[in-house]
Amino acid sequence: xxxxxxxxxxxxxxxxxxxxxxxxxxxxxxxxxxxxxxxxxxxxxxxxxxxxxxxxxxxxxxxxxxxxxxxxxxxxxxxxxxxxxxxxxxxxxxxxx
Amino acid sequence: xxxxxxxxxxxxxxxxxxxxxxxxxxxxxxxxxxxxxxxxxxxxxxxxxxxxxxxxxxxxxxxxxxxxxxxxxxxxxxxxxxxxxxxxxxxxxxxxxxxxxxxxxxxxxxxxxxxxxxxxxxxxxxxxxxxxxxxxxxxxxxxxxxxxxxxxxxxxxxxxxxxxxxxxxxxxxxxxxxxxxxxxxxxxxxxxxxxxxxxxxxxxxxxxxxxxxxxxxxxxxxxxxxxxxxxxxxxxxxxxxxxxxxxxxxxxxxxxxxxxxxxxxxxxxxxxxxxxxxxxxxxxxxxxxxxxxxxxxxxxxxxxxxxxxxxxxxxxxxxxxxxxxxxxxxxxxxxxxxxxxxxxxxxxxxxxxxxxxxxxxxxxxxxxxxxxxxx
Numbered sequence: 001x002x003x004x005x006x007x008x009x010x011x012x013x014x015x016x017x018x019x020x021x022x023x024x025x026x027x028x029x030x031x032x033x034x035x036x037x038x039x040x041x042x043x044x045x046x047x048x049x050x051x052x053x054x055x056x057x058x059x060x061x062x063x064x065x066x067x068x069x070x071x072x073x074x075x076x077x078x079x080x081x082x083x084x085x086x087x088x089x090x091x092x093x094x095x096x097x
Numbered sequence: 098x099x100x101x102x103x104x105x106x107x108x109x110x111x112x113x114x115x116x117x118x119x120x121x122x123x124x125x126x127x128x129x130x131x132x133x134x135x136x137x138x139x140x141x142x143x144x145x146x147x148x149x150x151x152x153x154x155x156x157x158x159x160x161x162x163x164x165x166x167x168x169x170x171x172x173x174x175x176x177x178x179x180x181x182x183x184x185x186x187x188x189x190x191x192x193x194x195x196x197x198x199x200x201x202x203x204x205x206x207x208x209x210x211x212x213x214x215x216x217x218x219x220x221x222x223x224x225x226x227x228x229x230x231x232x233x234x235x236x237x238x239x240x241x242x243x244x245x246x247x248x249x250x251x252x253x254x255x256x257x258x259x260x261x262x263x264x265x266x267x268x269x270x271x272x273x274x275x276x277x278x279x280x281x282x283x284x285x286x287x288x289x290x291x292x293x294x295x296x297x298x299x300x301x302x303x304x305x306x307x308x309x310x311x312x313x314x315x316x317x318x319x320x321x322x323x324x325x326x327x328x329x330x331x332x333x334x335x336x337x338x339x340x341x342x343x344x345x346x347x348x349x350x351x352x353x354x355x356x357x358x359x360x361x362x363x364x365x366x367x368x369x370x371x372x373x374x375x376x377x378x379x380x381x382x383x384x385x386x387x388x389x390x391x392x393x394x395x396x397x398x399x400x401x402x403x404x405x406x407x408x409x410x411x412x413x414x415x416x417x418x419x420x421x422x423x424x425x426x427x428x429x430x431x432x433x434x435x436x437x438x439x440x441x442x443x444x445x446x447x448x449x450x451x452x453x454x455x456x457x458x459x460x461x462x463x464x465x466x467x468x469x470x471x472x
Binding site for chain 2: 014019021022024028030031034035
């Protein structure tokens with residue numbers, strides 16, 4: 001799998017559900033008979049993957065919220081990893097049209 | 098070592114029961130020879146009411162439970178299943194239905210979808226009508242194939258579960274072909290674990306090493322063929338391992354089962370463990386049961402362990418294996434799981450495997466005892 005484009009619009013993959021768990025103080029990804037507890041940055045990225053925002057927009061938002069720069073490489077690497085695991089899928093342009 | 102450190106080792110902080118399994122009923126139209134349900138189901142009390150189950154869901158969710166399994170027996174035998182699913186969904190659980198599919202018609206699957214059911218795990222006993230129906234002692238194969246199509250049509254992730262053993266493990270290729278034809282996205286080839294009815298039928302069900310190896314090779318080839326279209330999990334029977342499974346991640350660590358009559362258990366088969374009074378959700382709240390009861394504290398931490406587990410550096414990884422298996426094989430649940438080759442009782446496991454090899458060579462067929470919930 002290659003590095004996703006700036007214009008790609010990721011969303012949570014089919015069969016997965018992202019939610020905040022108060023008891024664990026963490027975002028978790030839920031799927032058939034399983035759960036992944038996400039660390040802070042993974043939760044921050046995945047909770048912005050709504051199929052509407054592009055990767056460039058997600059990076060810009062995270063940089064603004066966390067007062068950081070140069071997050072693009074980390075965000076793209078994580079999105080690539082999450083696509084590989086089917087945690088995320090990309091919304092096709094035809095589907096949006 | 099300071100006293101504080103020693104205390105921490107003996108009693109690690111207790112986390113929330115993240116996984117709740119509600120065994121809604123022991124009633125089941127099937128009679129599977131490998132079922133882990135208790136062999137004396139009739140000795141248990143009456144099933145919980147709808148209100149009791151809804152209270153269990155609310156109390157466990159408040160403690161942090163988030164993965165919910167609705168199982169049995171056959172959970173579809175409860176006509177309040179839709180109501181239970183709806184409440185669970187509203188509370189924020191990820192709701193898994195673990196079913197044989199018997200009783201799942203279009204009307205019910207639509208109602209379950211509307212109620213917020215997230216996932217259906219459908220069990221098959223084999224790839225052919227003859228063996229499926231023989232192993233479950235019913236005529237259900239075609240019904241299950243229809244249910245699989247319904248699961249697809251209602252856009253659920255398609256998860257098939259097939260329990261493997263000596264009598265069907267040579268059909269793994271046909272089972273995987275069937276799963277692919279049905280459009281399964283996940284397939285669990287779960288080798289039998291020897292509890293309940295499966296323990297009763299162990300001599301007939303334990304496969305040979307050669308069968309197991311062949312099945313793993315076939316599975317690997319199939320994985321390469323289908324790629325990411327279908328994910329295949331192959332759970333090997335622990336009798337063939339050299340180290341035990343980290344059963345339930347340690348009893349009382351993340352897993353809470355409530356049996357049909359309200360008995361709270363740290364694993365589905367823990368009811369067999371001697372000398373423990375298991376609390377009932379009708380008498381006590383989930384918080385009290387999880388944090389305070391002897392039943393849930395008994396095997397937390399490492400203080401209960403005997404040698405060789407007690408001083409074993411691997412105890413933090415496998416927690417000494419399975420307490421039920423230690424009890425079934427050695428008569429003492431505080432022994433190391435005999436699956437571990439460091440256990441002085443490991444010979445009991447290798448002897449069972451050797452008996453299976455000999456029986457296979459001699460063509461011995463052991464009689465099967467079919468599950469019966471009226472037993």
